[in-house]
Amino acid sequence: MTELYKRPSVWQRLKKNPIALLSLFLLFFFVVVVFAAPWLAPPERACPSPIYYIVPDWFFALFDHDLPCKPHQIPRDGFKIPPIPPNLDAWKTFPPDWKLHPLGTTENRYDIWYGLVWGTRTALAAGALIVFFSFLIGLTMGGLSGYFGRWIDSVIMRLVDFMIAMPGFLATLVLVSVLGRGLDKIIFASIVFGWTNYARLIRGDILSIREREYIHASRALGASHTRLLFKHVIPNMIYPALILASLDIGSVVLGLSALSFLGLGSGEDYADWGQMIALARNRIAGVVGGSAFEFWYTYVFPGAAIFLFVLAWNLLGDTVRDVLDPRQKNKKRA
Amino acid sequence: MLAYIVRRLALLPAMWLAVTLMIFLMLEPLGPYQKLALFLDNNPEMAVPANKLSEEQLQRVFDKHGLNDPFYVQYGKWLSEVLRFNFGWSTTAQAPVMEALISRLPATIELTMLSIGPLIFLAIWMGVKSAVHQNRWIDHATRFIAITGFSLPSFVFAIFVLVIFYGWLDWFPPGRLSLWADQVVFSDSFTRFTGMNLVDTLLNGRFDIFVDAIRHLVLPVISLSYLSWAALLRVTRSSMLETLKQDYITTARAKGLTETSVIHKHARRNALIPVLTLSGFVIVGLLTGVFIIETIFNYRGVGFWAVDAALSFDVPAVIGITLFTATLIVLANLIVDIFYTVVDPRVRYD
Numbered sequence: 001m002t003e004l005y006k007r008p009s010v011w012q013r014l015k016k017n018p019i020a021l022l023s024l025f026l027l028f029f030f031v032v033v034v035f036a037a038p039w040l041a042p043p044e045r046a047c048p049s050p051i052y053y054i055v056p057d058w059f060f061a062l063f064d065h066d067l068p069c070k071p072h073q074i075p076r077d078g079f080k081i082p083p084i085p086p087n088l089d090a091w092k093t094f095p096p097d098w099k100l101h102p103l104g105t106t107e108n109r110y111d112i113w114y115g116l117v118w119g120t121r122t123a124l125a126a127g128a129l130i131v132f133f134s135f136l137i138g139l140t141m142g143g144l145s146g147y148f149g150r151w152i153d154s155v156i157m158r159l160v161d162f163m164i165a166m167p168g169f170l171a172t173l174v175l176v177s178v179l180g181r182g183l184d185k186i187i188f189a190s191i192v193f194g195w196t197n198y199a200r201l202i203r204g205d206i207l208s209i210r211e212r213e214y215i216h217a218s219r220a221l222g223a224s225h226t227r228l229l230f231k232h233v234i235p236n237m238i239y240p241a242l243i244l245a246s247l248d249i250g251s252v253v254l255g256l257s258a259l260s261f262l263g264l265g266s267g268e269d270y271a272d273w274g275q276m277i278a279l280a281r282n283r284i285a286g287v288v289g290g291s292a293f294e295f296w297y298t299y300v301f302p303g304a305a306i307f308l309f310v311l312a313w314n315l316l317g318d319t320v321r322d323v324l325d326p327r328q329k330n331k332k333r334a
Numbered sequence: 335m336l337a338y339i340v341r342r343l344a345l346l347p348a349m350w351l352a353v354t355l356m357i358f359l360m361l362e363p364l365g366p367y368q369k370l371a372l373f374l375d376n377n378p379e380m381a382v383p384a385n386k387l388s389e390e391q392l393q394r395v396f397d398k399h400g401l402n403d404p405f406y407v408q409y410g411k412w413l414s415e416v417l418r419f420n421f422g423w424s425t426t427a428q429a430p431v432m433e434a435l436i437s438r439l440p441a442t443i444e445l446t447m448l449s450i451g452p453l454i455f456l457a458i459w460m461g462v463k464s465a466v467h468q469n470r471w472i473d474h475a476t477r478f479i480a481i482t483g484f485s486l487p488s489f490v491f492a493i494f495v496l497v498i499f500y501g502w503l504d505w506f507p508p509g510r511l512s513l514w515a516d517q518v519v520f521s522d523s524f525t526r527f528t529g530m531n532l533v534d535t536l537l538n539g540r541f542d543i544f545v546d547a548i549r550h551l552v553l554p555v556i557s558l559s560y561l562s563w564a565a566l567l568r569v570t571r572s573s574m575l576e577t578l579k580q581d582y583i584t585t586a587r588a589k590g591l592t593e594t595s596v597i598h599k600h601a602r603r604n605a606l607i608p609v610l611t612l613s614g615f616v617i618v619g620l621l622t623g624v625f626i627i628e629t630i631f632n633y634r635g636v637g638f639w640a641v642d643a644a645l646s647f648d649v650p651a652v653i654g655i656t657l658f659t660a661t662l663i664v665l666a667n668l669i670v671d672i673f674y675t676v677v678d679p680r681v682r683y684d
Contacts, residue, residue: 161349162348162349162352162353162356163356165349165352165353165660165663165664165667166353166356166357166660167618167621167622167659167660167663169622169625170622170656170659170660171356171360171656173625173640173641173644173652173656174357174360174361174644174652174653174656175360176644177643177644177645177647177648177649177652178360178361178363178364178649179363180647181645250485254485254487257487257489258487258488258489258626261487261489261626262625262626262629262641262644262645263641263645264644264645274487274489277489277490277493280493281493281630284493284496284497284500284501285497285500285501286497286501286502292497292498292501292502293497293501293502296497299490299493299494299497303490303493303494306487306490307482307485307486307487307490310484310485310486310487311481311482311485313485314481314484314485315481318481
């Protein structure tokens with residue numbers, strides 16, 4: 001009996017790579033935090049229905065929905081301003097009681113533990129949403145462009161060229177100054193101006209698949225455009241493209257946190273890593289006559305959260321890109 | 335190649351028009367009253383606050399600027415104002431947008447110009463070093479710095495440098511100048527030739543203020559170059575590795591050239607061609623990074639103003655700055671593309 005050589009799957013190759021495993025472990029940790037958030041940091045007022053834990057509140061705000069509870073809002077401990085240092089007593093139980101401030105509070109006495117836990121949700125949900133919808137639009141536009149060619153291709157590709165002249169950061173700035181600040185506006189702007197890269201990549205993939213023999217064969221047998229597209233073309237290119245796209249979540253979250261750091265996000269009490277760094281800005285000089293690092297916890301913890309999150313995606317991205325397409329290895333990433 | 339350059343140049347106005355159209359489309363949610371600010375350059379009509387105008391007077395102003403017209407007519411009118419460099423009145427700067435932009439531009443030019451040089455040279459130098467000593471400690475260290483630089487947001491990096499070099503050591507304070515230096519610069523005895531502190535202080539012979547200006551520039555320059563630097567370094571390294579495997583490198587070594595000559599003359603020059611494609615990315619990174627870095631370091635240039643304006647609904651200022659930056663990006667990409675065909679004659683566009 002002869003054994004057929006089977007090309008090792010992406011996963012089989014990844015699991016031999018210690019860096020990939022490390023980044024997967026980190027990402028797994030963040031995903032656990034996302035799902036365990038209501039347990040790790042229960043909101044002051046329990047939500048009447050689990051739906052309010054699952055769907056982010058800026059989504060309800062789109063429909064002017066009155067919220068019975070706002071888990072993403074970091075509760076304020078009194079109305080004093082200076083931060084409170086971490087309290088080790090809070091760690092006697094697990095999960096720690098955030099009301100005792102296990103990681104301290106930041107400026108205006110917002111609890112850091114609570115903010116980090118729910119901020120993980122904000123980051124992952126926003127990142128995944130942006131990548132998913134940008135990819136969907138990119139798939140539609142790139143698909144139409146690559147598959148039908150001719151004037152459809154020209155029109156869509158010129159549109160892409162024009163949109164690339166406008167960096168997403170600037171577009172977001174304009175949109176926020178027009179519509180007002182808020183995470184929902186940032187997400188909207190990032191999707192509207194973020195799909196162009198995917199459209200280009202997918203168009204390229206489809207162009208190379210369109211002329212393969214099995215497509216010609218299928219067309220010769222009288223397959224319709226719909227059948228060709230959905231049964232043959234798309235299934236043959238979508239998975240690598242989707243994996244590569246999902247790896248962009250790291251850089252997307254990086255951009256988002258920069259915007260909320262600048263104050264374009266959902267307000268200072270909203271659990272958002274970038275926002276928490278912004279709150280720490282007043283404390284970088286420490287205290288007069290005291291240590292410069294007096295308030296280290298206000299920037300070290302949120303900074304570490306963003307850094308580890310983005311690092312995990314980037315490390316995973318590097319190794320997956322190597323496995324999927326060694327030639328594409330070091331091409332620029334947006 | 336000439337045909338390509340001509341075609342690219344011909345496309346330039348179309349690109350620019352598309353950018354203006356996109357910006358104007360984004361203004362659609364605004365009411366006529368907010369759009370009015372886009373047309374007023376010296377704000378005479380605001381002598382009476384607009385909310386005190388009667389309905390009839392308000393309608394007259396709207397009609398005059400065509401704010402009740404269909405979209406394309408409004409766009410045409412706005413565009414003709416833009417072509418006359420009238421971007422409207424900025425409430426955050428309390429000045430016409432164009433005037434405010436010109437007064438803030440030197441600070442930003444100073445910052446980006448100082449960043450771009452060290453960024454490119456350091457990235458290329460370290461990228462080449464790293465590739466030549468592949469898998470040695472210097473390579474590992476460089477790659478480690480590059481991947482962390484890629485993942486560390488510029489604002490987190492900036493906060494940490496501020497804590498160390500301002501909060502702890504007190505070497506490099508934020509802002510543009512110290513208070514005493516600021517007073518000298520804005521006094522009558524000091525002539526502001528360019529608005530760029532480094533140039534002006536030298537021309538005025540005030541070396542003490544020159545040193546002060548440098549002290550304020552060190553941290554923003556480092557923070558601004560850090561992000562793009564990591565990306566540039568990675569590409570230089572991999573491109574250099576690729577080039578070192580080529581046959582002509584073996585040939586060069588075989589004919590007895592020194593290692594320095596092989597690396598610097600034969601390998602590096604060719605390895606830099608792919609790096610050039612990244613220039614567009616670096617330029618966009620610098621131009622948008624300025625917004626974040628200037629805000630953190632309280633460095634009052636265009637970026638600082640833009641963020642302030644975006645937070646205070648100062649739409650004309652944001653539009654003016656966006657249009658300006660987008661124009662720069664379109665031009666920069668054009669230059670990079672043309673330069674690419676000159677550097678690498680193998681590249682043919684048709």
